[in-house]
Amino acid sequence: MAEHTVMLELEQASLIFMAPPDLVTREQRQAAQDIILNFRKTLMPYALCQYILEHSKNDYALFQAATTIKEAIIKDWALLGPDAVEALRSFLLRYITNHITLQSYVREQILQTVAVILKRATLDKKGKSCDGLFEDVTALISSGNITMQLVACSMLTSLLNEYSYTNRTSTVGLTWEFHMKCKRAFEQSDLKRVFMFTLKVLNEIEVQPSPLSREATAFLNRILSIAEQVLSWEFTTRGGSINHAYSSNPNASLKPPSGWRDILLDKNTLSLFFRIHQKARFNSEMAHHSLQCLVQLASLNGVIFTEETCQQYLAQYIDGFLQMLSQGSHRLFLSSESPNVTRECCEGLDERFKQDDIQAVDMLNGEHQKQVFEDTSHPKVFILLEFYPERNNHMRY
Known part of the structure; x- marks a missing residue:
């Protein structure tokens, strides 16, 4: 069978190419590389690559089969009908869900x-939208x-x-204009769905008793990473350009369109990220992701706000931020857990204060204002004095 012969040849070449240098000669490795590169040039390789994926046990051969499909489908796009594209997409997703022990680089x-x-x-619109992928993600998450x-997290x-x-986008020979049009279409149709999905999972994890199990910790870490990626998204404008960060901030500010008001200005969203940090802060990697989410939420700006909702949002953020500092004590701010990220939260808020000429102390609720004026040794007061000295000189007296 031709497919089987090609598979055996690719597997043998993969073994030689990946072998330690003391076991193969330079000529043998070069010959193996030539076989692999020639395989990658196979015309209409889809049936052959599917055969290799289904029958090979060699991880590098599986990787090369997937790479060949990725490169070929762009070149052959005009020659493939919608049914063929959808069949290939369905096969690959089904393959992933049926082979969950794959090496990570192959998956x-x-x-x-x-x-x-x-x-x-x-x-x-050749083939289906992302609906099929979201259905698979939901099923995988629900599996327990x-x-x-x-x-499922890797899919998202x-x-x-x-x-x-970004630099994580595939280099598949598509133009900049095409990438930007696709990016904008994704922002309009599916990016918000990804974020709402992460909120659903975060709410489910947040109610679990502490300390979290090892499995729940690993899951939460990946979900927080996805949430951070969404909150760090650089949205395109109508003209196709990308919103840029504040000039003083190397991170992109969060500047979504007005269609995100219902989810980002929902008080439950902000409070969820402060609550989830209480579970995440004991793990350095998770704490980094959760604090980066809070940094991005501090930078929220643009058409999503009216003057009234802006002040309401800032008031809630400051209240949650100061409660977070109290619950973890001000050691969170001063410790090595993530002092720079905590500072970035304050700097993100300070940008909003500068834009709208808002006094930091005016954003505090009654309880916090009382603490500010009656106990200047309180860690919350330390934070406000540290970051807003010019705006709050009267707090020192």
Whole structure:
């Protein structure tokens, strides 16, 4: 059988190419590399690559099969009908869910291939939208199996990476204009769905008793990473350009369109991230993700606000931020947990104060104002005096 012969040849070449240098000669490695590169040039390789994915046990051969599909489908796009594209996408997603013990680099390459297919189909609607992927993600999350839940997170991460148009986007020969059109379409149709999905999962994890199990910790870490990626998203404008960060802040500020008001200005959203940090702060990696989410939420700006909702949001943020400092004590601010990130939260808020000429002390609720004026040794007062000395000189007296 031709497919089987090609598979055996690719597997043998993969073994030689990946072998330690003391076991193969330079000529043998070069010959193996030539075989792999020639395989990547196979015309209409989809049936062959599917055969290899289904039958090979060699991880590097599986990786090369996925890579070949990813590269070929862009070149062959005009030659493939909608049914063929959808069949290939469905096969790859089904393959991932049926082979959850794949090596991570193989799984990530297959998921990136799925994301490339979805992205390429964004504008001409060849194949289905992201609905099928979201259905798979929901099913995997609901399974209760931590491995399958982490696979679901990898699916969402691959999707975000592909549409974000950053250095994590595939180099598949598409133009800048095409990438930007796809990015904008994704922002309008699916990015908010990803964020709402993360909120749903975060709410479910937040009610679990502390300390979290090892599995729940791993799951929360991945979900927070996805939430951070969404909150760090650089939204495109109507003209196709990307919103840039404040000139004083190296991170992109969060500047979504007005369609995000219902979810980002919902008081439950902000309070959820402060509550989830209480679970995340005992793990350094999770604490970094959760604090980065809070940094981005501090930078929220743009058409999403009216004057009234802006002040309400800032008041809630400051209240939650100061409660967070009290619950973790001011050691959170002073410790090595993430002092720079905590400072960035304050700096993000300070940008909002500068834009709207708002006094920091005016944003405090009655209880906090009483603490400010009656107990100047309180850690909350220390934070306000540290970051807003010019605005709050009267607090020192």
